[in-house]
Amino acid sequence: MQAAFARKISDSLASHVLQAWLLGANKEMLCDFLDALEIKHADDGTVDELPAEVAKEKLAPAVERLLGKYPAEKVAAYLHAFRDMDSTVQWPAFDEVLAEEPRLKL
Numbered sequence: 001m002q003a004a005f006a007r008k009i010s011d012s013l014a015s016h017v018l019q020a021w022l023l024g025a026n027k028e029m030l031c032d033f034l035d036a037l038e039i040k041h042a043d044d045g046t047v048d049e050l051p052a053e054v055a056k057e058k059l060a061p062a063v064e065r066l067l068g069k070y071p072a073e074k075v076a077a078y079l080h081a082f083r084d085m086d087s088t089v090q091w092p093a094f095d096e097v098l099a100e101e102p103r104l105k106l
Helices: 002-006 008-023 027-036 056-069 072-085 092-100
Strands: none
Touching: 008 072, 027 056, 027 072, 056 072, 056 092, 072 092
16 A cells, blocks of 8 residues: 555545545544644534644644644654645745654654
């Protein structure tokens, strides 16, 4: 499965699998993250519209909250997938937090 998803032609499929994982198996983590960022969401974690930008002062504590509650490798995979899930939303501070926190390296 890893080899199949690693091929360029499978990018879209791999993205959909990650999105299903984010919204399915990790709803609690998703909701915890959105709550920490004060982003309104449905019970299942779906959001009508993400803000155009989120300040680093909000992101860093939200990430730390997840790292305190969930295994670091799951948080890292989740946050990188979350960042890449919606290409219309660019949060420069999110990239900074991901780059600065060693527990979030993939």
